[in-house]
Amino acid sequence: MNSEILINSAYIVASCLFIVGLKMLGRQATARKGNLISGVGMLIAIVVTLLDRHVIDFTWIIVGLVAGTVIGLACARLVKMTAMPEMVALLNGFGGLASLIVGAAEFMRIRIGEVTPAHPEFTAAAIFMAIIIGGVTFTGSMYAFCKLAEWLSGRPILFAGQHVLNGLMLLVTLVAGVAYVVSGDPSVVLIAFLAYTVLSLILGWTTVMPIGGGDMPVVISLLNSLSGLAACAAGFVISNNVLIVAGCLVGTSGVILSIIMCKAMNRSLMNVLFSGFGSKPGAAAEGS
Amino acid sequence: MELLLLFFIFTLAGFLGFELIAKVPSQLHTPLMSGANAISGITIVGAMVAAGADDGSWITTVLGTAAVTLAMINVVGGYFVTDRMLGMFKKKGAASAETKKGGVAK
Numbered sequence: 001m002n003s004e005i006l007i008n009s010a011y012i013v014a015s016c017l018f019i020v021g022l023k024m025l026g027r028q029a030t031a032r033k034g035n036l037i038s039g040v041g042m043l044i045a046i047v048v049t050l051l052d053r054h055v056i057d058f059t060w061i062i063v064g065l066v067a068g069t070v071i072g073l074a075c076a077r078l079v080k081m082t083a084m085p086e087m088v089a090l091l092n093g094f095g096g097l098a099s100l101i102v103g104a105a106e107f108m109r110i111r112i113g114e115v116t117p118a119h120p121e122f123t124a125a126a127i128f129m130a131i132i133i134g135g136v137t138f139t140g141s142m143y144a145f146c147k148l149a150e151w152l153s154g155r156p157i158l159f160a161g162q163h164v165l166n167g168l169m170l171l172v173t174l175v176a177g178v179a180y181v182v183s184g185d186p187s188v189v190l191i192a193f194l195a196y197t198v199l200s201l202i203l204g205w206t207t208v209m210p211i212g213g214g215d216m217p218v219v220i221s222l223l224n225s226l227s228g229l230a231a232c233a234a235g236f237v238i239s240n241n242v243l244i245v246a247g248c249l250v251g252t253s254g255v256i257l258s259i260i261m262c263k264a265m266n267r268s269l270m271n272v273l274f275s276g277f278g279s280k281p282g283a284a285a286e287g288s
Numbered sequence: 289m290e291l292l293l294l295f296f297i298f299t300l301a302g303f304l305g306f307e308l309i310a311k312v313p314s315q316l317h318t319p320l321m322s323g324a325n326a327i328s329g330i331t332i333v334g335a336m337v338a339a340g341a342d343d344g345s346w347i348t349t350v351l352g353t354a355a356v357t358l359a360m361i362n363v364v365g366g367y368f369v370t371d372r373m374l375g376m377f378k379k380k381g382a383a384s385a386e387t388k389k390g391g392v393a394k
Binding site: 019023025026028035039042052058060061067068069071073075079081087088094109114115119122217220221224232236240243244247253255 | 294303306319321322323347352354357362369372375
């Protein structure tokens with residue numbers, strides 16, 4: 001009980017540091033300090049999570065933390081200044097994939113009967129959200145990275161019936177999600193789980209496809225917002241306050257930042273996202 | 289009741305996020321995006337719980353470890369990339385920032 005109070009108090013402090021840090025990042029004079037403050041918040045959140053009563057075995061956490069730190073530092077140090085936007089896209093994709101995996105791991109734990117959630121349908125819906133948002137964030141960010149790094153052509157790729165195809169895929173994803181949440185049959189649950197996981201990965205790719213390389217910064221900002229929401233959904237999966245607060249903060253502030261970025265280019269958000277589609281906006285991208 | 293509380297903080301955090309960002313100078317767009325991206329690495333908390341839960345299943349341990357690694361790359365990379373961008377900025381704009389400090393800072 002005592003550690004529970006300590007952990008949650010530390011999460012409150014971390015959340016406050018994220019809020020102050022994000023606010024300071026928006027002003028030139030305080031931006032660098034703001035980044036540092038939000039970094040301290042993250043450090044507190046990570047350290048205190050080691051005290052969580054669910055965390056029993058530290059070996060693999062340490063392995064992951066060390067590996068992630070080494071790779072992350074190498075990425076940040078070695079990248080050229082001109083390649084920063086694609087680096088942000090790449091890092092963002094990793095965050096999205098991590099949220100997807102958190103959802104998948106919880107799915108496995110419930111499946112083998114290790115965890116019995118108090119509200120099974122709610123947890124299932126949260127897992128579904130974490131996986132589809134994380135999946136779209138991951139492949140969308142990877143595609144944005146490839147376009148900016150010029151591994152793939154930056155030209156928008158369009159083909160007939162593209163938005164219909166995307167819309168259909170989104171529809172099937174949602175149907176699979178509903179089947180996953182309401183069905184009690186283990187085999188139906190597994191098939192639906194696999195179906196929406198794969199479809200979300202495809203959807204992220206095909207949604208970014210028709211958007212030109214020049215508009216990628218706005219797309220990355222939107223995907224960043226999505227990765228926040230994915231973290232938020234993962235927070236609902238494991239009932240964790242700091243994930244919900246930080247994820248939701250990034251989610252909504254990312255939307256505002258995307259709109260500001262569009263305004264700076266004298267464009268509207270809808271114009272950036274759907275200009276490839278012509279006058280009719282595609283339901284798929286809008287919904288995801 | 290616990291679920292309602294989660295939705296309660298979710299809604300408030302959402303509104304806060306909307307209100308937090310306003311009138312950002314255009315040169316700060318990318319660093320702000322990158323800084324927010326680093327915060328979204330908070331999913332590492334969920335990843336650590338998944339990796340550390342000793343439930344006798346190697347699958348969840350493998351998944352959890354992968355998630356911790358990926359989220360940590362996001363966190364460490366995100367904060368250092370943002371810091372590098374902002375640091376660069378200061379050096380380059382040091383002379384001009386002095387003269388128009390009042391206008392830009394506030």
